Amino acid sequence: QVQLVESGGGLVQAGGSLRLSCAASGLTFNNYLMGWFRQAPGKEREFVATTRTAGSTSYADSVNGRFTISRDNAKSTVDLQMNSLKPEDTAVYYCAASRHWLSLTQKDSYQYWGRGTQVTVSS
Numbered sequence: 001q002v003q004l005v006e007s008g009g010g011l012v013q014a015g016g017s018l019r020l021s022c023a024a025s026g027l028t029f030n031n032y033l034m035g036w037f038r039q040a041p042g043k044e045r046e047f048v049a050t051t052r053t054a055g056s057t058s059y060a061d062s063v064n065g066r067f068t069i070s071r072d073n074a075k076s077t078v079d080l081q082m083n084s085l086k087p088e089d090t091a092v093y094y095c096a097a098s099r100h101w102l103s104l105t106q107k108d109s110y111q112y113w114g115r116g117t118q119v120t121v122s123s
Helices: none
Strands: 003-007 010-013 018-025 033-039 046-051 057-059 067-072 077-082 091-098 117-122
Touching: 003 091, 018 033, 018 091, 018 117, 033 067, 033 077, 046 067, 046 077, 057 067
Parallel strands: 010 117
Antiparallel strands: 003 018, 018 077, 033 046, 033 091, 046 057, 067 077, 091 117
């Protein structure tokens, strides 16, 4: 079965950096759109970034210029490098995979999800 396992979350001060990683198994990784979403307490899960099968990327406006998504098709991993972190970036971050999508940014377009990793940014 498909498994997505996130790692790399933690506590960091504002202005700091974290790198999240997602390891995928049980799927033909090269064929999947891979994305990162996040969910803060009391809020909807929101799009953060995505990387298409050929490696092109898209970002939410709120993280553009600070976060970088990258994929390694040989290792079936997708990373999210987060720089200049802000307290409002605090959330559980989820890795997601999509084989068929209508929208890159809508969570309903993604068929598989990891369990998430907590990122907390202190002010």
